[in-house]
Amino acid sequence: MINYYELEPKDNTFHTLSIQTTYKCQQHCANCYLGDMLNNDSIPDVDVNKFEASIKDLPFRTDIRFIGAEPTMNPNLLDMIKIVRKSGHRPSLLTNGLKLRRYVYVEELKNAGLKLLGISMNGGLDNNLYEIFDNGKYAKLKMEALENCFKYKLLPHINMIIDPDNVHEINTLINFIVDSAIKYNIKFSPMTFPVMIRLKSVGQVGFFKKTYTYSLHEMKEIVKKLHGKNIQFIDTINGHLEKRSLTYSFKTKAGIMLGKITDWSVDDDGVPDSGSKRRGILTDNYKVAPFFEYYNKKQKEL
DSSP states (O other), rough: OOOOOOOGGGOOSSSEEEOOOSSSSSSSSSSSGGGGGGTOOTTTOOOHHHHHHHHHOOOOOOOOEESOOOOGGTTTTHHHHHHHHHHTEEEEEEEGGGGSSHHHHHHHHHHOOOEEEEOOOOTTHHHHHHHHSSSOOOOOHHHHHHHHHHHHEEEEEEEEEOOTTGGGGGHHHHHHHHHHHHHHTOOOBTTOOOOOOEOOOOOOSBBBOOHHHOOOHHHHHHHHHHHOOOOOBBOTTTTOOOEEEEEEEEEETEEEEEEEEEEEOOTTSSTTTTSSEEEEOOOOOOEEEEEEHHHHHHHHHH
């Protein structure tokens, strides 16, 4: 049974709090947990004033993650990043990266106080794979966006949803990440510049590709084939024992790079990562709730 609950922001218990910045997106990807909420004009963008009040009420320093659909579609994103910084929290951004091909916009994000972002690169460097996963030819735009992150020293975590169609592209993508970092004299370091590749299986939530979903064990084996059987996996993230995620590290020409694998397969209630104590979300009524349980509830209400 789904354990859905809501808290006042002042009672928040989650280390990471996602902000549903907007339901708008320029893409219509094969995998999108928003489902019919995507580009739904009846659902408004986050209210900046209510957002600021909620952020100021949080009881401890929290990772504030701006998500979408596509958060860069919200014209108030830069102001909200500044609010998070001013309130003493840590802002980050999950983006498809299309607006980041404009170096001016990347500079604006940096100046607003953003230091970390996750950029989606499901097709790696292959336009044919982007057609399959993201319904468009985005390889060049994504590559330019990633290079701009290194150019302005924004710390990128590169996200890749994997299945049998694109698993062969992981190493090609890693090589491009490393070469781009070297081009801009970036040195990877787990302590000072922790660049990460995040590999995720397909979760059957919202819109999803009808494909094979890798288990966590299978993804471990994929990583071992890439980096050697002696790779060490860690199951604790920010002090939380993870049921569905593991982290690891490996050597590259640009230094030590981090990796993370996540199994997004769903339970009997259609929820991935149910019961997470680390991952929460600011709801549309400006309460705090568990992340995927919240989307499960909203999709049933549509």
